[in-house]
Every structure is written in structure tokens, then in C-alpha cells.
Amino acid sequence: MRPGLLLLLCLLLTACGGSGGNSDNTVVGLLERPSNSTCLAFEGSGEVQLTAVAPSLTFTAPLLMLPHPDLAGIFYVVEQGGTVFRVNLANDTRTELVDLTDFYPLSDCPECGLLGMAFDPAFATNGYLYLSFTQGPGVTSYVARFESTDNGLSLRGDGAGGLDRTNVMEQSQPFSNHNGGHIAFGPDGLLYVGLGDGGSGNDPGNRAQDLSTRLGKMLRYNADGSPASNGVSGSVPEIYAYGLRNPWRWSFDRSTGALWAGDVGQSAFEEIDLITQGGNYGWRCYEGFERTSNSCSASGPFIDPVHAYGRSDGISVTGGFVYRGSNIPALQGAYLFSDYGSGTLWPWSASPMTVTSAEPCWRRAAMSPPLARTTRANCIWSPQPGCSGSIR
Numbered sequence: 001m002r003p004g005l006l007l008l009l010c011l012l013l014t015a016c017g018g019s020g021g022n023s024d025n026t027v028v029g030l031l032e033r034p035s036n037s038t039c040l041a042f043e044g045s046g047e048v049q050l051t052a053v054a055p056s057l058t059f060t061a062p063l064l065m066l067p068h069p070d071l072a073g074i075f076y077v078v079e080q081g082g083t084v085f086r087v088n089l090a091n092d093t094r095t096e097l098v099d100l101t102d103f104y105p106l107s108d109c110p111e112c113g114l115l116g117m118a119f120d121p122a123f124a125t126n127g128y129l130y131l132s133f134t135q136g137p138g139v140t141s142y143v144a145r146f147e148s149t150d151n152g153l154s155l156r157g158d159g160a161g162g163l164d165r166t167n168v169m170e171q172s173q174p175f176s177n178h179n180g181g182h183i184a185f186g187p188d189g190l191l192y193v194g195l196g197d198g199g200s201g202n203d204p205g206n207r208a209q210d211l212s213t214r215l216g217k218m219l220r221y222n223a224d225g226s227p228a229s230n231g232v233s234g235s236v237p238e239i240y241a242y243g244l245r246n247p248w249r250w251s252f253d254r255s256t257g258a259l260w261a262g263d264v265g266q267s268a269f270e271e272i273d274l275i276t277q278g279g280n281y282g283w284r285c286y287e288g289f290e291r292t293s294n295s296c297s298a299s300g301p302f303i304d305p306v307h308a309y310g311r312s313d314g315i316s317v318t319g320g321f322v323y324r325g326s327n328i329p330a331l332q333g334a335y336l337f338s339d340y341g342s343g344t345l346w347p348w349s350a351s352p353m354t355v356t357s358a359e360p361c362w363r364r365a366a367m368s369p370p371l372a373r374t375t376r377a378n379c380i381w382s383p384q385p386g387c388s389g390s391i392r
């Protein structure tokens with residue numbers, strides 16, 4: 001299980017005025033840049049600090065934190081073990097929304113458990129929310145719809161001691177790793193689901209390139225669980241994009257609607273992808289920008305990542321968010337992402353970068369000064385739009 005440090009899910013970026021603000025957990029490096037002239041590091045104008053937002057609360061293996069759709073200061077923290085806590089940041093307290101293990105046997109393996117949560121866009125009127133988890137015996141991935149009739153304090157029961165539950169997706173897993181599990185509604189009002197390649201190593205079943213399976217894909221559903229009109233020729237209908245190894249965390253740019261995904265690498269490169277409808281992101285033929293030694297019968301075209309980094313910078317990309325806040329102008333439009341292993345928080349922005357040398361720009365960009373470091377970074381979260389100092 002991943003370690004649960006409160007700080008990790010409470011990464012609140014705040015701009016620090018003046019020359020102070022460099023506290024214990026802060027590394028400031030925005031004014032530095034690597035020694036090259038063709039591939040510029042992100043250039044910032046101020047200091048950035050991470051602040052714990054619920055300092056008296058601790059969690060076990062927290063994987064996600066997301067805001068209540070309507071209530072300011074109310075957030076939901078998803079623990080891998082199966083519990084969702086409703087956290088009130090105003091008074092640093094929490095209550096339990098649900099512990100899924102009271103109702104279902106969750107799979108017990110390092111990449112299993114409760115993995116994702118999303119509120120229906122019409123939650124205020126229908127009370128629907130969705131959970132993503134792996135359930136035993138064995139490992140079967142589910143996305144299921146639940147209902148809250150008290151605005152997110154509890155989940156409605158089925159009248160027989162269970163929860164009222166409607167499965168949206170059910171997918172058996174051939175191996176216990178690479179379960180993806182992140183779910184979110186896009187700006188199109190549709191439900192996106194990320195699934196890994198089924199696991200093991202080097203995608204032994206070539207599933208990410210196989211359009212007859214949902215494994216190794218980004219899926220898109222209507223809110224009622226029917227496949228959306230994805231239009232990927234020759235595929236099972238819910239496939240939106242493919243060639244992914246393990247899209248663990250991803251998000252929509254709230255300004256442009258673009259879908260940014262961290263796709264966890266095999267042994268050499270972690271990548272950031274801009275996911276588009278029908279796109280093939282290369283796995284298992286490509287890892288990062290590089291052709292792998294795996295056999296590859298697919299002809300492409302393959303879409304390169306927008307950014308990749310190697311083992312000197314991390315071991316497992318966490319993904320992140322495009323910053324659209326106003327408190328840190330230097331970060332406007334930058335993609336802020338992190339890595340599970342190194343805990344580094346980086347900004348990535350295409351605009352200041354130009355590739356004019358033979359050496360790929362991304363190699364140098366990976367050396368850009370980080371914004372900050374924590375010991376681990378399981379998740380980067382996004383508070384409500386307009387939240388002061390928020391990462392978005």
C-alpha cells in the first residue's frame with residue numbers, strides 16, 4: 001500500500017510575497033534554468049510554497065482529493081483501502097462517507113482497492129456519484145454509480161443492508177497491476193475512465209494496441225453507462241483513445257478542455273500525453289519517445305507524448321493539472337505534475353520551449369528546476385475554481 005502522508009494530498013500552492021516564505025518543506029528554483037540555450041526551463045517570477053490544508057487529519061494511502069460540487073471548503077479524500085472521507089477544511093474535521101469494505105471484498109494488492117471517484121455533473125439534482133475500485137475474488141475493475149440523498153453526507157442503501165449500486169463498467173484483470181482507475185467527467189459532460197494494459201510487464205497480451213479490449217485505453221461513457229459516440233473505427237464502442245500503459249491520473253484543462261494524462265512507464269520513461277479522440281499513444285511499441293524492444297505489429301500513427309522524463313527524475317508519473325489560478329501568474333497555463341517515487345512537483349509549459357538541436361528538448365526539460373519536493377506524491381488535487389491559492 002502506498003504511504004499516506006497528509007501533506008501529499010494537501011499540496012496547496014500559494015504564492016509567497018517578498019523574500020520570506022521559504023519554509024521547511026519548500027524548495028524554490030523558479031529563477032534558475034539549466035545551462036542550455038535552445039530549450040528553456042520554465043521561468044517563474046516568485047516563490048512557491050506547499051502548505052498542509054488539514055494539518056490535524058491523517059489518512060491511510062490517500063489517492064485522491066476532490067471538492068464537493070457545490071459546497072465551498074468541503075472535500076472528499078479517497079483512501080485506497082476503501083474509505084471515502086468528507087473533509088471540512090474550515091474546521092479541520094472529517095466524517096465518513098462510506099467504507100466500501102463494509103459491503104464488498106476489495107482486491108488486496110498494491111495497485112488494487114478504491115482508486116477513483118467522480119460526482120455526476122447533475123449531482124445537485126440527482127445525487128449521483130461514481131466510484132472506481134477493484135473487487136475480489138481476484139481482481140475485477142468496476143466503475144459503479146451510487147446515490148446520495150443528503151448532499152454527500154452518506155450513500156443511499158438498497159433496503160437490504162447493502163448499497164444502492166449500478167455498475168457502469170466491469171472489467172476483469174488478467175494481472176493485478178496496471179488497473180488505472182481514475183474517473184472524471186469531461187467538459188462534454190461525459191464520463192471518462194482510464195484503464196491500464198492489464199498488467200504484468202511489457203503488455204504481454206498486446207492489449208493496449210488491441211481495440212477489442214478496454215484494457216490499455218481511455219474510455220468514454222454517457223452518464224447512464226452506455227458508450228459515448230467515440231467513433232474509433234473497429235473498436236469496442238467505449239474506447240476513446242488507446243495505446244496507454246497505465247493512465248493513473250489525468251485531468252481536463254478547465255480553460256481549454258484539453259485532456260492531460262500521466263501514463264506510467266515500464267522501465268525507462270514516464271510520459272505526459274495530451275489525449276485526443278481516437279489517438280494511439282504508442283504502448284507497447286513506444287515508451288516515451290523511444291521505440292521499445294517489444295514486438296510491434298501496429299502501424300500507427302502513434303502520438304508522441306508532450307513530455308517524458310527518465311529514471312533520474314522519477315519512477316512513476318502521477319499526472320497533475322494545468323494551472324488556471326490567478327495567484328501565481330508565472331504558472332498560468334503550465335501543467336503541474338508529479339511523480340510517485342521522487343515526489344517532485346514540476347511545471348511544464350510548451351510555450352517557452354523551442355527545439356533547435358539534435359538532442360530532444362524533453363531530455364533537457366526533465367532537468368528543469370522543480371517547484372518543490374515532498375517525500376512522496378500520490379496525488380495532486382484540484383480545489384474548486386476560484387479557490388484562493390488553488391493549484392488550478
Ligand SMILES: [Ca+2]
Nearest residue numbers: 281282283288
Ligand atoms: Ca505513449
